[in-house]
Amino acid sequence: MLHCRESDYCPPAPHPPPNRLGFVELLIKLRRNPLECWSADFFQEPIAKFRLPFADAFLVHHPPAIKRVLIDNPKNYRKDPIQRRILASGLSEGLLSVEGERWELQRRILAPVFARRTVNSFTKPMIAAANELAARWTRLGPGAVVDVAAEMALVTLNVLALTIFSDGIGGDFEEFRAAMKAYFSTIGRIGVLDLFGVPKFVPRPGYRRLRHTMAYFEGVIDTIIHRRDQRLATVAANDEPDDLLTLLLRSLDPSTGRQLSRAEVRSNILTFLSAGHETTANTLAWSIFLLSQVPEWCSRVVEEAERELSNPADDLADRLIVTRAVIEEALRLYPPIAALSRGAVEADKLGEMLVKPGSLIVIAPYVLHRHRELWARPDAFDPSRFLPENRGEIPRFAYLPFGIGPRTCIGSSFALQEAAIVLAVLSPQFEMRLLPHADVWPLQRITLRPAKGLPMRLIQR
């Protein structure tokens, strides 16, 4: 049963099975679409326990227990192998994957790179990338049909390219884009080897292709870094390219004065490209889909965008209040990272539950954001929950699209700003109308995406 009133719009989502799945069924669904594994009790219980072949697993959606795992005792809950393999395959040296002191050092160095002021300074390249897409859509002619999900992947990769390397990727951008697509289609499936805790040196399907793709990325990025090093050595400080790459090469650890090594810079560029690309693209795709279904909210977004785009660009995203509420509601219903997982290092207690060392802890934003005890009309689309006057009613720890605690998403402001700007640039120019027989369904791969894309007709306003 989905929970909403008759007058509400409840977007497509699997109906949770009434009973828990048996192990074989669980394996099949995990591989096919993990969203379909969550049975009804998970959406009601604060903490649910189940057994995996190699350990106990706890599904934790109780705010005090979430706080314990992610904020109060995070050293006891490390990123577990499943999450690392799914989210960060091949990215072994970047912030998403490293642990302990290496993580602390990188996080300290990278925090200023994603500070609000820096992110604000990327407003112009974000508007430029959105305008470039709008111009391409205009060239397609009236009534063109596009896959909006793929188009959003294009624009978010473009935003990253413009903000990381303001002087371009060099070589063939199309080839780079194709490699990115191949990377995302190779990783992201939870398989039987992962669930049985089979060590990482045992190759998974697609492993050889992944190695090949990673070698290609590393080659392209090393060339860019080398060129930039040469350029920074010769130009005056005020002629340095104003982008993430310069910031990464120049950043120092505030405590030790240490810089990132070139290998760490390369890994972090790859990490940003992979962590920031599909996540933001899917946020935009779902927002556009939801707006196409609810004309009242679509009109409000268009009205706000028309008003705010006619004002100076500085702080544009901060003024897009309604647009931001729609994006946050899309992130609630379809969180791109649908589940976070951790492995317990030592014994601990979560509520009344005893957690043994080696237990798997899963906090699933998809379940948390639709939890019956935490949200009213949990399956209904209602962006007004996120308008400033109502925000205070959202329980703490009930909304975690970017995680929380020390390992919270470092790119959250970047992503929210980018999504708001892209939506605000496109909405007043195009009505994006879903094709009548389009089959829209959420599929969890690495990110939560529309399974068959989002075929939409573009009507110029």
Ligand code: HEM
């Ligand atoms: C809507 C878009 C995004 C969503 C929903 C999202 C979600 C998340 C989540 C849930 C985590 C925490 C994982 C955990 O605790 O296990 C995370 C971490 C991270 N994200 Fe994002 N992300 C988004 C965009 C971005 C962007 C744009 C970037 C960079 C350009 C980025 C870079 C990272 C990095 C580097 C980490 C690891 C942080 C650490 O471990 O210290 N993300 N993201």
